[in-house]
Amino acid sequence: MKDYSVDKIRNVCLLGHGGVGKTTLAEAMLYGAKATDRFGSVVAGNTVMDYDPEEIKRKISTGTSLAPIEWNGCKINIIDTPGYYDFVGEMCEGLRVADGAIILASAKDGVQVGTEKAWEEVKNQKIPRMIFISKIDEENSDFFKVFDQLKDIFGNSIIAFEIPIMENGVLAGIVNVATMKAKRFKGKDVVDAEIPDNMQSLVEKYRESLIEAAAETDEDLMEKYFSGEAFTDDELLKALQTGIKSCDIVPVFCGSAVNQTGVRSLMDAVVNYVPAFNERGNVKAVKPSSEDKVELKPENGEALSALVFRTIVDPFVGKISYIKVMSGVLKSDTSVYNVKKDKMEKVAQLFLIKGKQQINTDQLVTGDIGAVAKLAVTETNDTLCTKENPVILKGINFPQPMLCMAVLPKTKGDEEKINMGLTKLMEEDPTFKVEQNLETKQILIYGIGDQHLDLILSKLRAKFKVDVDLIKPKIAYRETITKKVKVEGKHKKQSGGHGQFGDVWIEFEPGPTEDLVFEEKIFGGAVPKQYFPAVEKGLRESCQKGVLAGYPVVNLKATLVDGKYHPVDSSEMSFKIAASLAYKEGVAQAGPVLLEPISRVEVLVPDNYMGDVIGDLNKRRGRILGMNPVQGGMQQVIAEVPEAEMFKYATDLRSLTQARGSFTIRFERYEEAPQHIAEKVIEEARREKEE
Numbered sequence: 001m002k003d004y005s006v007d008k009i010r011n012v013c014l015l016g017h018g019g020v021g022k023t024t025l026a027e028a029m030l031y032g033a034k035a036t037d038r039f040g041s042v043v044a045g046n047t048v049m050d051y052d053p054e055e056i057k058r059k060i061s062t063g064t065s066l067a068p069i070e071w072n073g074c075k076i077n078i079i080d081t082p083g084y085y086d087f088v089g090e091m092c093e094g095l096r097v098a099d100g101a102i103i104l105a106s107a108k109d110g111v112q113v114g115t116e117k118a119w120e121e122v123k124n125q126k127i128p129r130m131i132f133i134s135k136i137d138e139e140n141s142d143f144f145k146v147f148d149q150l151k152d153i154f155g156n157s158i159i160a161f162e163i164p165i166m167e168n169g170v171l172a173g174i175v176n177v178a179t180m181k182a183k184r185f186k187g188k189d190v191v192d193a194e195i196p197d198n199m200q201s202l203v204e205k206y207r208e209s210l211i212e213a214a215a216e217t218d219e220d221l222m223e224k225y226f227s228g229e230a231f232t233d234d235e236l237l238k239a240l241q242t243g244i245k246s247c248d249i250v251p252v253f254c255g256s257a258v259n260q261t262g263v264r265s266l267m268d269a270v271v272n273y274v275p276a277f278n279e280r281g282n283v284k285a286v287k288p289s290s291e292d293k294v295e296l297k298p299e300n301g302e303a304l305s306a307l308v309f310r311t312i313v314d315p316f317v318g319k320i321s322y323i324k325v326m327s328g329v330l331k332s333d334t335s336v337y338n339v340k341k342d343k344m345e346k347v348a349q350l351f352l353i354k355g356k357q358q359i360n361t362d363q364l365v366t367g368d369i370g371a372v373a374k375l376a377v378t379e380t381n382d383t384l385c386t387k388e389n390p391v392i393l394k395g396i397n398f399p400q401p402m403l404c405m406a407v408l409p410k411t412k413g414d415e416e417k418i419n420m421g422l423t424k425l426m427e428e429d430p431t432f433k434v435e436q437n438l439e440t441k442q443i444l445i446y447g448i449g450d451q452h453l454d455l456i457l458s459k460l461r462a463k464f465k466v467d468v469d470l471i472k473p474k475i476a477y478r479e480t481i482t483k484k485v486k487v488e489g490k491h492k493k494q495s496g497g498h499g500q501f502g503d504v505w506i507e508f509e510p511g512p513t514e515d516l517v518f519e520e521k522i523f524g525g526a527v528p529k530q531y532f533p534a535v536e537k538g539l540r541e542s543c544q545k546g547v548l549a550g551y552p553v554v555n556l557k558a559t560l561v562d563g564k565y566h567p568v569d570s571s572e573m574s575f576k577i578a579a580s581l582a583y584k585e586g587v588a589q590a591g592p593v594l595l596e597p598i599s600r601v602e603v604l605v606p607d608n609y610m611g612d613v614i615g616d617l618n619k620r621r622g623r624i625l626g627m628n629p630v631q632g633g634m635q636q637v638i639a640e641v642p643e644a645e646m647f648k649y650a651t652d653l654r655s656l657t658q659a660r661g662s663f664t665i666r667f668e669r670y671e672e673a674p675q676h677i678a679e680k681v682i683e684e685a686r687r688e689k690e691e
Contacts, residue, residue, distance in 0.1 A: 010077070102132050103118045350370050
């Protein structure tokens with residue numbers, strides 16, 4: 001592949017609902033540009049983009065894939081992203097380095113949840129976008145119905161640049177609304193043709209919308225439009241480019257990737273309408289020490305700045321870092337500075353990525369995307385630059401994983417291998433988290449959804465040869481007391497020689513803080529001062545286990561009020577044991593209750609799902625604290641819900657809202673558990689102890 005300057009590079013991201021045909025479109029683009037000599041199929045498992053064994057097995061994309069093609073004197077970096085929301089982190093990575101997006105919508109299924117989510121992401125990031133209505137010649141497909149749906153949902157920026165010529169349910173050709181020229185498909189060839197007579201008025205209607213949208217981009221054109229003058233081809237092209245770049249115009253194209261129809265005109269549109277990286281303005285960054293904002297020119301002569309936007313960890317090859325150069329030139333066999341890690345990194349051989357193929361290259365210029373292997377400390381979201389001009393580029397904002405499960409090894413002794421494997425997988429997937437819960441002694445893993453965690457386990461099995469089961473995480477309950485009691489703890493043991501003697505009277509009552517509050521009110525030296533720490537230590541150790549279900553005891557105040565000692569047989573150990581005996585009896589008599597953790601949950605849902613979501617939270621013993629309207633027809637529901645009831649909520653909320661809802665959760669406080677819940681937890685604890 002020859003070298004291209006920044007103005008000749010187009011980075012375009014394919015987005016849309018799962019199963020809408022993004023990978024097939026990428027394959028058609030590669031085949032049409034002669035970048036591959038075989039048109040692969042997702043079903044057959046031989047596409048360039050879906051090369052991972054898991055993708056081939058599942059027949060869906062689970063990771064972001066790259067492939068460069070050469071078309072009309074430009075280089076197009078195709079970024080193929082997964083459509084299933086479980087792999088949303090991969091979409092975030094692809095979008096961060098894209099300068100334009102193609103959102104796919106099926107002519108059969110219309111606007112789906114994935115279409116809406118893709119639109120929201122590109123809108124938030126102000127990325128120029130175009131829409132490709134795919135699967136045009138499948139049964140029950142309807143371009144015009146889907147186009148109207150897109151316009152209704154996303155607004156008047158949606159403009160048809162192409163409309164299909166359908167004959168007997170087959171896509172026979174395409175009319176370019178901008179040029180008013182038609183093309184017909186003859187086998188693999190595309191030939192010029194006349195616009196069918198029965199389509200003339202329809203084409204005129206869509207052209208009127210396109211001309212009006214073009215006129216709105218420029219005051220001179222607006223005057224020309226109102227005076228009834230026709231635009232020249234150059235004026236129209238320039239106006240459309242301006243409108244697309246500013247996101248005021250979203251062009252709609254159509255075709256069938258499987259039959260490779262409409263794909264070439266889409267690639268022409270990418271070259272003509274998707275802005276190059278240097279057309280999108282200066283690169284914004286901050287200085288590492290002062291957080292002062294700086295702007296870099298997106299050109300080769302500027303100091304180097306490059307963002308690592310994706311990491312792949314392979315047990316055999318090692319770590320591969322995907323990089324986009326934002327300014328300057330990154331060369332093979334050089335050293336660069338990782339600002340966040342404050343370390344120099346050796347860049348060995350740079351390469352371009354085409355699916356799983358690595359194509360060696362000497363350099364990556366501004367705006368280009370490539371990869372390098374075996375960087376020592378670099379991770380996703382790190383900035384590589386020069387030591388002389390250190391800057392930090394804006395990173396990717398990944399969604400927080402909310403589905404939590406506990407890992408149970410299938411084979412004893414695999415814990416170390418499991419930890420190592422999960423840590424490596426966490427390196428390559430920022431939406432996956434691993435946590436060692438010291439209290440429940442469980443390894444907890446967090447993911448976006450069921451499919452996400454299932455993929456993690458498959459990778460753990462395939463890459464690190466270790467198998468695990470997922471189980472419900474244990475809840476960290478607490479215990480406390482509800483009334484005041486005074487009890488004696490007496491430890492006396494005589495077995496020849498020195499004996500053991502310790503006698504304490506302790507008052508137990510509900511305390512002001514979660515931690516144990518220990519006081520002493522001893523008069524007349526009934527218990528010598530040197531034994532006070534031993535009494536406190538005995539109580540603190542005992543507090544780790546409650547009398548109901550063995551959970552830690554909180555909000556406890558203990559006052560040492562009396563006791564006895566023996567000048568010879570008393571010792572620190574004797575008083576420590578006496579204190580623990582008093583604890584057991586005292587807590588048992590003081591009305592012990594079980595406390596459960598309560599979480600603050602904030603749910604974002606579209607208006608029409610409010611009733612279902614509130615009803616579901618009520619079923620989970622939740623208390624609704626408030627509802628606030630949010631931008632875009634969304635509502636925020638704030639509630640307090642017991643943690644035990646939020647197990648698998650990520651999956652349930654997705655089902656309730658057709659994946660349109662999202663939520664955050666955080667620990668709020670402990671609260672007394674209802675009697676029937678407490679009885680169940682105590683019974684479970686008793687059973688576990690017996691086992």
